[in-house]
Amino acid sequence: MSFYRKPADSPGEACLYFILDSAVGLVLYVGETCRSNKRWKGIHDCKDYIASYQDLHSRYGLTTAVNAAFWWDAPVERRARQQLELPLILKWRSPFNKENWDLWGQPFK
Numbered sequence: 001m002s003f004y005r006k007p008a009d010s011p012g013e014a015c016l017y018f019i020l021d022s023a024v025g026l027v028l029y030v031g032e033t034c035r036s037n038k039r040w041k042g043i044h045d046c047k048d049y050i051a052s053y054q055d056l057h058s059r060y061g062l063t064t065a066v067n068a069a070f071w072w073d074a075p076v077e078r079r080a081r082q083q084l085e086l087p088l089i090l091k092w093r094s095p096f097n098k099e100n101w102d103l104w105g106q107p108f109k
Contacts, residue, residue: 012036016071016085019046019096021053023065028053029096030089032081036070049096052108 012035019029029046050066057064074081089097095104 013072014074014076014081016074016081016088018069018071019050019094020067020069021064022067023063027092027094028066030085030092030094031097032074032078032085034076034078034081046096049107 012033014034015032015036017031017033017036018027019031020027028050031046054064054066074084086099089099093100093103096107098106101107
């Protein structure tokens with residue numbers, strides 16, 4: 001999950017990205033960006049949620065395998081990406097996306 005700390009020569013490309021816990025088959029977050037190399041470099045609440053998620057699991061001896069996956073064939077146009085993103089957020093009920101906080105509550109507030 002340190003991919004965003006690596007230097008990048010370009011701002012990146014449009015994509016949909018997914019934060020997964022492969023140990024339990026859970027989609028934690030779904031996002032979209034037009035600048036894949038810059039989106040995670042600054043402030044992103046999901047980075048804090050991931051750290052808290054991993055710390056809590058470690059405290060109780062539970063295994064995690066948090067990874068990021070990227071779908072590079074996403075549309076370049078933002079509105080089109082968002083129209084793909086929202087149905088995925090709702091389908092997988094990803095707990096770190098604010099659209100699902102009414103189900104799970106805001107994570108680690």
